[in-house]
Amino acid sequence: MDTQATSAPAADVTSLPPVEVDDAEAALVEHYPRLVRIAYLTLSARLGRHRRVLLAHRVAQRSLPRGRRVPEVVEAGTDPAYAVVRLATLRGALARADRVDGWRRWARSAGNAVPVPPRVIGLRLFPRAGGSEELALDRALARLDAPARAAFALRGVEGLDEESTARLLASAGVAAPRRAVRDAAMSGVNASLLVSGEFDPCVLQARPTDLVRRRQHVRAGVGAALAVVVAAALLGVPGSDGGTEASGPPGSAQAALAQALDPASLLRADATAWQRADRLDFASWPARGDRTGDQALLGRALSAWGRPGASVHVSATAGTPSTPPAAPPRLLFAGDVDGAAIVLLYDGVRLVRYAEPLDGGSGTALDFARVDGALGASASAVVLARSDGNASYLTAPWISGVSLRDLLSPSAAPQAIHRAADGVTDPVPSAQAATDANCGTAGATWPAIRLTPRAGVPGLAPFVLTDLGDLAPAHLTYATGRGAVPAEATSADATAAWAHSACRLASVRGEGVRTVNTWAFADQPLPDGAGTAQWLCTRADDWSGDDHVLVQFLPPGSAPDTPAAVSASARSTAACGPLQPGVLSGVLWKARDGRWYLLGAGSPEVASLTATGGPRSTSPTRTLVVPARQTTQAELTGRLTTGGTLDALK
Structure with a gap:
């Protein structure tokens, strides 16, 4: 790590000569780790660590001026060439601090169609994981806006005082620099941790991307x-x-x-x-x-x-x-x-x-x-037509029978569906009319079809599909135990779990969903003999390679069709998936006597749990129960059986 710059009054820039490009390049190379760290801390954690790392390096590398540049603000004793590239880095990081979604993101990418280095293909890069204090710091920074994060970086990495920090933020285009400095100071975070490896985007770990999905993308791309x-x-x-x-x-x-x-x-x-x-x-x-x-x-x-x-x-x-x-x-x-x-x-x-x-x-x-x-179940039916809340399916030639199931009525027997000789089913109720809002109400349903393969078809057992608004219906599966290994959602446990998860499918309707797996990853005894709660993780994988994850908490005594409470959600995550299935989440739960508890649970890949930020506690198992208040905002961290750490999804 470079030696931190000492805070000092601003120099008289009017008397400074313009900085030559060669001098700026020398300053950029010499102080590169510091500049990339400033950019990384200013960028939003919502970008994901891989994209955040690459963008931080890109911002720092693009801070090199195209010609001679007069410094705008320089602290006394600071190299003017370094001041030029630092200000450019700060401006670039602030301009790209938060992810742009929708048409704005498309417009930005369309305006910059030529790939800008650095780019990485086939690998995911991220800084080394820190401890609980670094994790708490990262989450505290995520709650700040971009100018406040930039102020934190300048204070913690550069060692600037409040006046110098505000002056530099104003030069970078921040509308309210003193408020940003004040917000950073009031966050109560230990800025000395900013120099740790958790926030060093120049010392990285590498992992492969989803190899199976990459191969599919290559075929699709061709x-x-x-x-x-x-x-x-x-x-x-x-x-x-x-x-x-x-x-x-x-x-x-x-x-x-x-x-x-x-x-x-x-x-x-x-x-x-x-x-x-x-x-x-x-x-x-x-x-x-x-x-x-x-x-x-x-x-x-x-x-x-x-x-x-x-x-x-x-x-x-x-x-x-x-x-x-x-x-x-x-x-x-x-x-x-x-x-x-x-x-x-x-x-x-x-x-x-x-x-x-x-x-x-x-x-x-x-x-x-x-x-x-x-393949198999994913290539076994297509929606041919929809009208008046019904759908007609064309089934594969290896299917011998089709029946209709209501996912919200796990005890109800499936109803046989007539098919013509050409494999087209009669119109049956479609899940297109089912919504998250009407789940749990009287008469609510979520239709799905159960398909039975012909006798002797290898590798295929009866399976369940549901219409999510695309030509190919989504394949529903169920998993228990370690690894989130999916099996067909036809067992009694599977139908019971899907009765509590089906309504959440409305959130991914029309997204091109290929499969949805619900994983019963933990059972948790509750205090005062209240019974045992169940934790579910529902992961939807799209044909395009994207994913959607919901972690759900189901208290004991819930009615068979009661939707489980969502405790966390995420997109573009490995959680609950085949490569890195580990998942951890927590909720605040109110007991019958009115007392509140913080509950946490991890999948079988988790060995122990730690709660910080509110009630501090450690559990030697993968579940945790801590007395809390209704307003408690705690942070959960899990220690994996392999020795690594796992953050809770939120």
């Missing part, structure tokens, strides 16, 4: 790249608005697109292809439906895919490109369902559903959904 290659040929597609042959690409690209959009080129599997295949996926589905020979319908579907007109409503799940096919797609279904002519296509990465009303009216729709890597 398919999308091939689609982009031929997308330019759209202007030459027959029926395009004003397009001419000269406007499209010449030669093979134009011919490839024309072939991909030719109904005669559609791929079709025979009825027994799935019995010979080495994997159960959409590629082994036969072409079914009573209009698979309707070349006019198929031609309209493919033309809409190639260049949808203004009358075609196009939708796509998150992360799904709506580009034309790179090669002839596979026909899975063509027929009339619930008042519409439906065509279902598959290009190896995406499902594409075309629907036109049978009455000749408007309302033609084209829907895209990613299904790359779909």
